[in-house]
Amino acid sequence: MKESELIISRIRKSIGVDTANLHEPLFDGNELYNLKECIDSSFVSSVGKFVDKFENxxxxxxxxxxxxxxxxxxxxLHIALVYSGIEPNDEILIPTFSFVATANAVRYCNAIPHFVDIEERTLGLCPKRINDYLIEIGIIKNNVLVNKYTQRPIRAIIPMHCFxxxxxxxxxxxIAKRFNLIVxxxxxxxxxxxxKGRHTGTFGNLGxxxxxxxxxxxTGGGGAILINNENDFKKxxxxxxxxxxxxxxxxxxDQVGYNYRMPNLNAALGCAQLDSLPxxxxxxRNLYxxxxxxxxxxxxxxxxxxxxNFQSNYWLNALILNPGFQHLKEDxxxxxxxxxxxxxxVWNLLHTLPMYKDFPKMNLDISQDLFERVINIPSSAGLIHGNN
Ligand SMILES: Cc1ncc(COP(=O)(O)O)c(C=O)c1O
Incomplete structure (x- = not known):
């Protein structure tokens, strides 16, 4: 059997059906009930009990x-950067191995994405190599890390928990402590x-x-900001x-604000979905x-x-072709x-996209190598039951 046929047979064996999408939402809880209650209440925009409930x-x-x-x-992401005081021309360290939103949010602030590499063990930023890179290109001036080559401040780092x-x-x-970076x-x-039992997104200044x-x-469309203290929360x-x-x-x-708050209708869906999350x-995990x-x-x-010691949600399962087998990817x-x-x-690497190709970057060999070897496979929760 050729390799692609072996992959197909193994995927079918794992999911128990012949065809599958990559990832589909599953609405088998109180979604309709909550939505009806929300519509009946007439509070469908940014004010309403579901938004507060969802946040709680x-x-x-x-x-x-x-x-x-x-x-x-x-x-x-945009608000997290704005609130953190990111200014035009600040450099922000981000993985090239990410969805385009990570870089776009940086550009919305007229800041500069500076692409850094990942490690194979986590598919996320590689602390050791980034540390060595910052020692090489950075100099601390008045408590601010400055890029010796561009003379711009390197202000923040955005680790992304991939898949x-x-x-x-x-x-x-x-690294953030050593180089005075916002995370x-x-x-x-x-x-x-x-x-180690602590949720991702709660380690940095904001998540x-x-x-x-x-x-x-x-929630249809939606997002959230995870915040460590009450003052930041209020602001x-x-x-x-x-x-x-x-x-x-x-x-x-009293300032130029953003109309970014989640509507109650979306939060109504979110409350039902959160009940199903466990x-x-x-x-x-069973599918994995x-x-x-x-x-x-x-x-x-x-x-x-x-x-x-890391507990993944296995949002998207990833196959990694072993070194030497990357030629099988397209087939x-x-x-x-x-x-x-x-x-x-995976997404085309961000530093190769036309609008990002001229921004600063370190050696991105691991991202490039994994780009050639990673394939995501069907991962919907609904493909499998959770009670064994
Ligand atoms: C890594 C990453 N960052 C940011 C986003 C942006 O989220 P949204 O699509 O809700 O704007 C996404 C996903 O869509 C993502 O995968």
Whole structure:
């Protein structure tokens, strides 16, 4: 059997059906009930009980001290950067191995994405190599890390928990302390992922989540900012609500705010989805275990597994072609998609996109190598049951 046929047979064995999308939402809880209640209440925009409830439930689940729900993950990243005081021409360290939103949010602030490399064990930023790189290119002036070559301040770092797998946050926080960097965690994909029991997105100065339709839970479109203290929470909530000052009838605003707050209708969906999250997490882990077993006898490919002490939500399972087998990627993608099993390569690396090709970057060999070897395979929670 050729390799793509082996992959197809192993995927079918794991999911128990012949065809599957990459990731579909699952609405088998109180979604319709909540939506009806929300519509009946007439509070469908940014004010209403579901938004507050959704934020409280997220606070409880993630252990973050405070949460502000917003319209999507991209706006959450934008606000996190604006609130952190990022200014035009500040350089922000981000993985090239990410969805385009990570870089776009930096550009919305007229700041400069500076692309850094990942490590194979986590698919996230590599603390050791970034540390060495910053020693080489950086100099601390008045407590600010400055890029010796561009003379611009390097102000922040955005680790991204890729496909739900946690980044080595201990290593990233060490670097941030050493070089005086703000840490904004892009946990868009990692709701339900933990490091030594602590939720991803709660290690940095701020963290963000996404509830896009392809994520582990969805609000249609939605996002959230995870916040460590009450002062930041109040200010961020204000900023995302057009900076409107509370008054029973007067309409006044005290700064240029953003209309980013999550509508009640989306939060109604989110509350039902959050109730199902523990079950989705079990279903996803069961699917991962099926894949793990099915792929164990193939010598040309490995299934990505969480690191010790790290608990992944297994949002998107990833096959990694073993070194020397990258030439199989295109055929596997064509054959699987051709018969209705949706698979996908990783995003084109951000530093290769036309609008990002001229920005600063370190050696990105590991990202490039993994770009050639990673294939995502069907990962919907609904493909499998959660009770075994
Ligand atoms: C890594 C990453 N960052 C940011 C986002 C942006 O989230 P949204 O689509 O909700 O704007 C996404 C996903 O869509 C993502 O995967």
């Amino acid at each position: 439930k997220l606070t409880e689940f993630t252990g973050s001290k405070f949460v502000v729900a917003v319209v999507n993950g991209t706006s959450a 739900g797998h946690p980044v080595d946050m201990e290593g990233i926080i060490d 904004i965690e892009d946990a868009a994909e990692s709701l339900g992922s933990f490091i 963000i989540l996404s509830f896009n339709g392809n994520k582990i839970i969805t 961020i909530k204000h900023l995302t609500s057009t900076a409107k000052l509370y008054h029973k009838w007067e309409f006044s605003h 079950r989705f997490l079990k279903q996803k 275990n099926n894949y793990k077993e099915s792929f164990s006898d193939l010598n040309f490919v490995s299934l990505f597994s969480e690191k010790e 596997i993608l064509a054959e699987t998609n051709g018969i209705g099993i949706m698979t996908r390569p």
